[in-house]
Amino acid sequence: MNKKAAIIAGVAIVGLVGAFALTNKKDVTPDTNVAAESSMTITHSLGETTVEKNPERVVVFDIPTLDTMEALGIDNVVGVPTSTYPENLSKFDSDEYTKVGTVKEVDLEAIKSADPDLIIIGGRQADYYDQLKEIAPTISVSKDNTDYVGSVKENINLIGELFEVEEKATEAFAKVEERLNEVKELVDGKEALTVMVNEGNLSVYSDKSRFALINQGLGFVNADETIEDSTHGQKVTFEYLAEQNPEYLIVLDRGAATGGESTAESVLDNDLVKSMDAYKNGKIIYLDAYTWYINDGGLNSINIMIDDIANGIK
Incomplete structure (x- = not known):
């Protein structure tokens, strides 16, 4: 091999080694990022809770959250309270969903039997928070009546982020805001x-x-x-x-x-x-x-x- 060929071969080998090292380094970083991005920490009215994104088994006490999940096509619910559901939520009357009490009185044993990854509550269940978080990560989505629309928007965006349908949630609420402004002009x-x-x-x-x-x-x-x-x-x-x-x-x-x-x-x-x-x-x-x-x-x-x-x- 002449000197020129040896130099070219050496450069090629160094390049390959460098590329291999960079490739391995890049693979490690996304793995770390994926682990971080697969969970989120939610600050709510009752505390701070770290939850896995897109939980597969969710108990939902807050009816507006059920309504939002249904609107966004999220079908991860395994437990709901006994209630008189409107037509668009009538499927939750069926035995397919574990009945976990009422909106005012939770059934802790029924919740345990549903084996949830996440429990979502509203203001009516606040007194049970400490007991519920012992069963599974629990978040409260109660509304702030001093900023009602902003609070509703925040809750809807939270559900969008948690179940990884952020864009769908954002677009849907943008239409709500348009309608709000139209009716406000009428009022x-x-x-x-x-x-x-x-x-x-x-x-x-x-x-x-x-x-x-x-x-x-x-x-x-x-x-x-x-x-x-x-x-x-x-x-x-x-x-x-x-x-x-x-x-x-x-x-x-x-x-x-x-x-x-x-x-x-x-x-x-x-x-x-x-x-x-x-x-x-x-x-x-x-x-x-x-x-x-x-x-x-x-x-x-x-x-x-x-x-x-x-x-x-x-």
Whole structure:
């Protein structure tokens, strides 16, 4: 071999060795990255939880999360609470899914039998958090009523990231935001009072309540800005409603939401309500009870909520 050939051969050998070394080094790095990217740490209202992405066996207590998972085509659910599910979630009534209690009372043994990789809860199950996290990693997706729309968006994006359908979740909520803005233009700062009817009892709600979408997201001005911020609202009388006399009266029938007797229309059928402008002008909006009370803020359900208001604007 002449000198020139030897040099060329030497360079080639060095190049091959270097390429081999670089290739091996590159293979190690992605393996490390894949391990890191396969899990995520979620900070939520009850703590901080590290979970594996795309868990295969999920127990879901939070109905809006079920709604979002169904909308995004995520089929990793093995356990759900016993509930009266709407049509789009009716499959969860079947025996295919372990029934793990109710939205208010969990069944720890049933949850264990479902052998979950992840448990997702909402505000109603907060008291069980310490017990649940001993069974499997547990996260809370309760909403922040001081920033309702932002909180719903955050929860939907979280589910998208957790189950690796981020783009689908982002695109879907962008359409929700478009619809919100359209209906907000229709509302145009109109005055309203939101009232829950529970048999014969009445409660009204502030801008930072479970009905925050009405004011924060859709732009209604609350007829009474002094209502206390409370999960259960502020109890009032029919005389109070007549005195406030809002342009719109927005009504939720709790009995209809919880599988009981629907009473709102009969309860509101009295002379004091009939004296109100909202009654005279046909501006009483009855909300889809289950959606607003049990399933508020899911990816499908928030569209129903927006449509409830849009269809009632005159």
